[in-house]
Amino acid sequence: KIDGEQMWLRIMGPPGSSKTTLASIAGSSERTIMRDTFTGLLSGWKDDQEQDASMVPLIADRALIVKDADAMLQQPNVTQIMSELRAFYDKKIAVTYRNRINYDYTNIRSSFIFCGTHTLRDMDNTSLGERFLDFELHVTDKDRNEISKRVLANQIALVYANVNPEVKLQERAKGFIDGHLLTRTLTGILGDKEKTSILQLGSLISYMRAQVSRDYKGRIKYKPYPEVPSRIVGQLTKVFQCVPAIFNTTSIPPITHRLIRHATRDIINVHSLRYRVCEVLHADPFVSGEEVCRSMHPTPPEVIAREIENMVELGMMEIAQKRTSAQYIINTFGLKPHIYEQFGMI
Numbered sequence: 001k002i003d004g005e006q007m008w009l010r011i012m013g014p015p016g017s018s019k020t021t022l023a024s025i026a027g028s029s030e031r032t033i034m035r036d037t038f039t040g041l042l043s044g045w046k047d048d049q050e051q052d053a054s055m056v057p058l059i060a061d062r063a064l065i066v067k068d069a070d071a072m073l074q075q076p077n078v079t080q081i082m083s084e085l086r087a088f089y090d091k092k093i094a095v096t097y098r099n100r101i102n103y104d105y106t107n108i109r110s111s112f113i114f115c116g117t118h119t120l121r122d123m124d125n126t127s128l129g130e131r132f133l134d135f136e137l138h139v140t141d142k143d144r145n146e147i148s149k150r151v152l153a154n155q156i157a158l159v160y161a162n163v164n165p166e167v168k169l170q171e172r173a174k175g176f177i178d179g180h181l182l183t184r185t186l187t188g189i190l191g192d193k194e195k196t197s198i199l200q201l202g203s204l205i206s207y208m209r210a211q212v213s214r215d216y217k218g219r220i221k222y223k224p225y226p227e228v229p230s231r232i233v234g235q236l237t238k239v240f241q242c243v244p245a246i247f248n249t250t251s252i253p254p255i256t257h258r259l260i261r262h263a264t265r266d267i268i269n270v271h272s273l274r275y276r277v278c279e280v281l282h283a284d285p286f287v288s289g290e291e292v293c294r295s296m297h298p299t300p301p302e303v304i305a306r307e308i309e310n311m312v313e314l315g316m317m318e319i320a321q322k323r324t325s326a327q328y329i330i331n332t333f334g335l336k337p338h339i340y341e342q343f344g345m346i
Helices: 021-028 070-076 078-089 118-122 141-160 165-179 192-208 228-247 254-268 273-283 287-295 301-313 337-346
Strands: 009-013 032-035 063-066 092-096 102-106 111-116 133-136 317-323 329-335
Touching: 009 021, 009 118, 021 032, 021 063, 021 111, 021 165, 070 078, 070 111, 070 118, 078 092, 092 337, 111 118, 118 192, 133 228, 141 165, 192 254, 192 273, 192 337, 228 254, 228 301, 273 287, 273 329, 273 337, 287 301, 301 317, 317 337, 329 337
Parallel strands: 009 111, 009 133, 032 063, 063 111
Antiparallel strands: 092 102, 317 329
16 A cells, blocks of 8 residues: 555465465455466456456455465466566556457556465576565474474364364454554654664665676676665565554554564575675684685585685675784685674674
8 A cells, every 4th residue: 555665575484384374364355366376467368358367457456475486486488477577566567468459557566475485586686586575484393393283283173163263363364454454544654773774784685685697617707786775675664664554553663673684584595605604704704715614514615615706796795814823824704894784783
């Protein structure tokens, strides 16, 4: 309902981590459209009927929830799907059907919630990655035990008491979303703390997911630059604006900052090599390449060296020198001050 960047979210987690349950509960709202998977926004044919055959009218001003978005990446027309989504995100998409019927869709907005496993990370920046906020379900051994116990209790309740806990949750979610949340007009009032967080974390994301292109010999093809973080800044701003509505207040509750930090960590991927290098250098600034490799064992040293070179090219790291006890001069590596400060926020 609020103008600005569209809110697109990837919810990622291992199989059985309750992604489908979360999707089903939120999908009980009349303001959502639920699909098992996603094959594109535009159909390949339009007959002589007046009704628009594409998905765009169905999702206009609604949230599209896809329970298994992994299958989308296996579609033979995945390149076309990504092209359609890029155009739709920019609020201008057109289609010409084979019988010469045309549709132009302008300023149509929809929230997208794609649920899937970590395979969704294959939607990198060149396809759609920069248009999504990420939220990863980090499932621990304790979580696995608790989920299993809950499934057991739910199954017993369903069989013996004829009570489906998920249906109850769907009814409550529908009442809250359609009867309360969508009637509220409150948006959060951003203070200096929120504005600083948005700008700092947006900048960090742009550096952390920037790519360095190399040729077949491993040489850098051209000077790499991080993206201008305009989209991610707009999305983070919208989170700060919208979350307070859930709590029926205009002030920014502390949980909003925790959500933003969680999303930032998941967007830049805590499992990535770049994140791990930053962890080492944030804990112990200006160490030698050998010490970095030792901290990240068993990752091959040549892989770490390549990533350090990428980070230097992107302007994330600086090189200094120090003299060893044997009077040798060696290079040391450290995060640049702005990266060090921003990484410390998460």
